[in-house]
Amino acid sequence: MDLEFKHLLPEDFAPNSRVWVYQCSRQLGMSEALQLEPLLEEFIEQWQAHGASVKAYGNLFFGQFLVLVADETAGAAVSGCSTDSSVRFVKSLEARFNVNFFDRTMLAFYRKEKVERLPLGQLQYAFDNNFIDADTLFFNNVVLTKKGLEESWIIPVKNSWLAKRLRIVA
Known part of the structure; x- marks a missing residue:
């Protein structure tokens, strides 16, 4: 398994861009990962903070780690409702794929x-x-x-x- 991932991160995002890492309770299968990809892309495109689009990036790394990145230097600060919308999105993925992304233990x-x-x-x-x-x-x-x-x-x-x-x- 290749652990290289940095080349997949957007180069034009500021180093202090906010990151959320959600670890899946199991590795998603290839078909599940392929189903997740357009859902993630759609969320990223529609993610808003206070009515403004969030400069965002998302990826599923190693079939188990959902990573969301928001570059707040682009204008939209992620807080409150926009954070809640990302949590709702991840919760919807949990239900769809019968997994847990929130077990921090x-x-x-x-x-x-x-x-x-x-x-x-x-x-x-x-x-x-x-x-x-x-x-x-x-x-x-x-x-x-x-x-x-x-x-x-x-x-x-x-x-x-x-x-x-x-x-x-x-």
């Missing part, structure tokens, strides 16, 4: 050439039993900006917020 790691999910409650056990280690790549879905997505989304556990929780000394 499920973590994702890159192991053995694939994305593997692990409940937060099993993190210490997984670390203690070498399922993951300090160098295992972690999908840090709490990134907030395009720059953060590019630099801090897929990082070793030792460089993430998990390091403190696991008491990894850098």
Whole structure:
């Protein structure tokens, strides 16, 4: 599995463009991903904030991570109703594909050439039993900006917020 994704991000979006990463409860199949694509494109084209179009980008990465990006330097600031509309859109995808995009207690790691999910409650056990280690790549879905997505989304556990929780000394 190729983890390269940066070349897919729009170059003309500001580094401080806002980012939302929604991790799917399972990898979507190819037919599901192909069904999702036009729905995502339609949402991005119609996304508005205070009556103005949002300069937006969306993509499904690795069949599991729905990423929305909004460049607020283009004029429309995303807040309130526009944020609610994006959440409604993601909720509609959940219903359509029978998945969960809002379970923040499920973590994702890159192991053995694939994305593997692990409940937060099993993190210490997984670390203690070498399922993951300090160098295992972690999908840090709490990134907030395009720059953060590019630099801090897929990082070793030792460089993430998990390091403190696991008491990894850098």
